[in-house]
Amino acid sequence: MSAPAxxxxxxxxxxxxxWWDGQRWTEHTHAAPPAGAGPDLRKDTGHANPEHQAPRAPHPGPGGLTPYGGSPYGDPSRGQPSARALATPDGQPLGNLGLRLLARLVDWVLVxxxxxxxxxxxVQRMFAAMDETTAGAAAGDPLASLRLLQDPGFTAASSSFTFVLLAVSAAYTVLTLRFYGATPGKALFGLRVRHWERPGHPTWGQSILRWLSSDxxxxxxxxxxxxxxxxxTWDRRKQALHDKPGGTVVVRRR
Structure with a gap:
């Protein structure tokens, strides 16, 4: 007799x-709840081919499967909302959002x-132009700030500095993620970046996509x-938008 969904x-x-839909295993998964949150979820099922065999009867027993009673995850087949994941599929805890923000601030300062x-x-050229603007405003020129924005020397220096800032940001982010799995800010707070399903450092493609869709x-x-x-703050996997293209997540170091 098949076990219930x-x-x-x-x-x-x-x-x-x-999720077992009553007849077969589906693609819907969640991280197992922490110890003490429910019945023992790590018992050996004894199934050699989980894609085609149903779980055993849903009652406790040696080697048997026990359904996670009172699951907060809902029924995916009915579109019920699912709980936010606490860890990756292989059990690595997801990073704290507050620490991620602090890491971001540290990286921004370093860049x-x-x-x-x-x-x-x-920078010196921009400050020189700003000093002239300040002097003009002090002399009673009401259009001093407007003239600063129209100053070709200031706009050229500002645009060039923006390119320098982006180049530094790209090298800083892509290289540290690819070779170390974390930027210096994330490493400082015990965080790292990995693929949702697989441990290890991000690939070149994931590192570049993460920078392109962020900075x-x-x-x-x-x-x-x-x-x-x-x-x-509301994503199921705590992913930012820049995590989506490469399928990355921020986790705590083991």
């Missing part, structure tokens, strides 16, 4: 739950300092930056 320990991966050093001549788009369109920062 519900969340059961995944026979192919003991660190997660998989700004490096870009300022690299483009110091451009570059944020520089071009500031409302996107705000939405990107807020997105993890």
């Amino acid at each position: 519900g969340w059961y320990p995944d026979p192919s991966h003991h660190a997660q739950l998989r 700004s300092v490096i870009a300022t050093v690299a483009g110091w001549s451009l 570059l788009l944020a520089q071009l369109f500031w409302p996107y930056a705000l939405l990107d920062y807020l997105w993890p």
